[in-house]
Amino acid sequence: MKPAVLTGEYFMTGDVACAEGAMAAGCLFFGGYPITPATEIAEHMSGRLPDVGGTYIQMEDEIAAIASVLGASWAGVKSMTATSGPGFSLMMENLGLGICTETPCVIVNVQRGGPSTGLPTMGAQSDMMQARWGSHGDYEIIVMSPSSCQEIFYQTITAFNLSEAYRIPVVIMTDEIIGHMSEKVIIPRAKEIQTVSRVKPKGKKENFKPFKPGPNGVAPMPAAGEGYNVHVTGLTHDEKGYPAMAVEAQEEMMKRLIGKVRNNLDDIIKTEGYLLEDAEIVIVSYGVSARTSFAAVGEARAMGIKAGLLRLITIWPFPEEQIKELAEKVKGFITVEINLGQIHREVQRCVGYRTPAYLVGHHGGTVITPDQVLSVLKEAF
Template identity: 55%
Template structure:
């Protein structure tokens, strides 16, 4: 299915990442957003608030992030495609409802424009230190998807992808921007609506009498309904059986929670989104994402100029982590260099996947800026020594 032209601002624009992300939500068909202002993410919903009254939809500024992150889920069960937007402290508040979305398999999108933390931290400056929070931030076990754009163009493209994946797998999808990408302005090309693929909600074709809300189909994902259609269904954050009824026993818990993780397996490796370069002859591979991937690219160019066989592995879908691909590379490269704007988060995943077969070197940064390319270059040089 292609995008509804009403929301698509076809053309060539000069937009920052936050605004491009907003255009992505509209192109993907989102007609509902609830938000709470927080730097450096607010521009996304400011633009939505300005655009939506002429497109036809709702923006509501809620009283806090808890409210925003659950209002979108009410909207989804009412039939909308919906999202919320936040940063650091607000992301922490939203964790409860990230879990609710995972548990109730509510397709929705959380945009997090990462800033320096912990706590209030650096409101106006970049970091990438919420990556583990995105994966593990809510209590309990569940699977999620997180995408990391590195340009305003990708903020548009991947936001559409985020909504599509949310619908396909019925999970909350996180757009993990960073302040730098969110506030960076570049050319953004928005195609015609008929060239934008949009995944429709997987509404059941069954009649109410034959329908069980949480009965998984062959792909382990159940079909959905919306309120007001006569299905008289029940949604709960309690552990529930195929009917959606609370069923708090070991067997149901085991079956349900394993499925919440396992349904994302196809995405973990085969369909993981990444960008690679010069891996064929690489002796060292730089694994990076978001704004850091652009800084790393500069370092990779400098390394190649010095004759170092350095390759690039850019994580676009950071979660699920493309474990098998890193494991395969680990068998044939000397080392991984992992620069990120935190004191070491995704590097642990790289190390886990490499399983000791290749050296793994973090290049840390506490946030507030980006690495000087030379710092990453030095790590590359060190890695091949």
């Protein structure tokens, strides 16, 4: 039996690092369904979870997988699933249930080329907008994207922490390239890892309101079997959790669901800047494409072009303010991503007419090379 935190230095794939990050974060339930290129996360968790008293189950499809994850979360344990495009599409309805019922959980999408079955064994970043808007209705969600195997280890822990702190599903949008790539991963000692668990209610159990927000907009969350007799529904509901088919109830619930993200942007949004201080051209990128962009910035600088990189660690909520501020002082933006301009649209929206914004996109199946970025950079500026 191995401990939850496997302190040491390893050479491991992004998928395995993600699974180890989940273990370190205190995940005790994984509802899985095989899909390339995310299967290795399920495989690794199936062997690891029983070590720490957790449970792995392979469900009959991705819909069942995420439904079981939501159920397990209401039993009081940190739970997760991992999938790729087709499975992510199937999960969308229950992702909405997770949002509406404020159920903490982590969903990993190891992206591959699409649409439909697409390129199962080849990477892409083309589900970025689906992660934001894929489920019906208006909502806010937290979505992150890692650029290395080491980062996905830590990001999985952060994803659990945010999900527990805000009672919200958190999505990690990685890709086949990071998922199947092996790199050095350092797992620190257990006491060096900060984990967050949902706030439990205190006091009277009678007439408890499981959706009455605390000071930070998030309601304490009891688990099933603790005697609070909660009712949880995907219908529009009041603070007691009871269905409330009324315009006012909808407004109150929506304000709560959206407010807990929008009022805590500083705590949630993480980005990384590289040579941004004097940059005239900002490359916006994330995930594996940020590595391409990092190399392109280095080469551009060697040619005397003042390029910098804004790497998005949190994708949603989008770092609007930061991009707006940069737009005031730089000559232009280039978004680098393995899709045909999903985050580029978002950058354009924030930049407006202040400066030009270009896209270095790709149809999917492989990484973008630094040369492709450089040629656009040279042509445009």
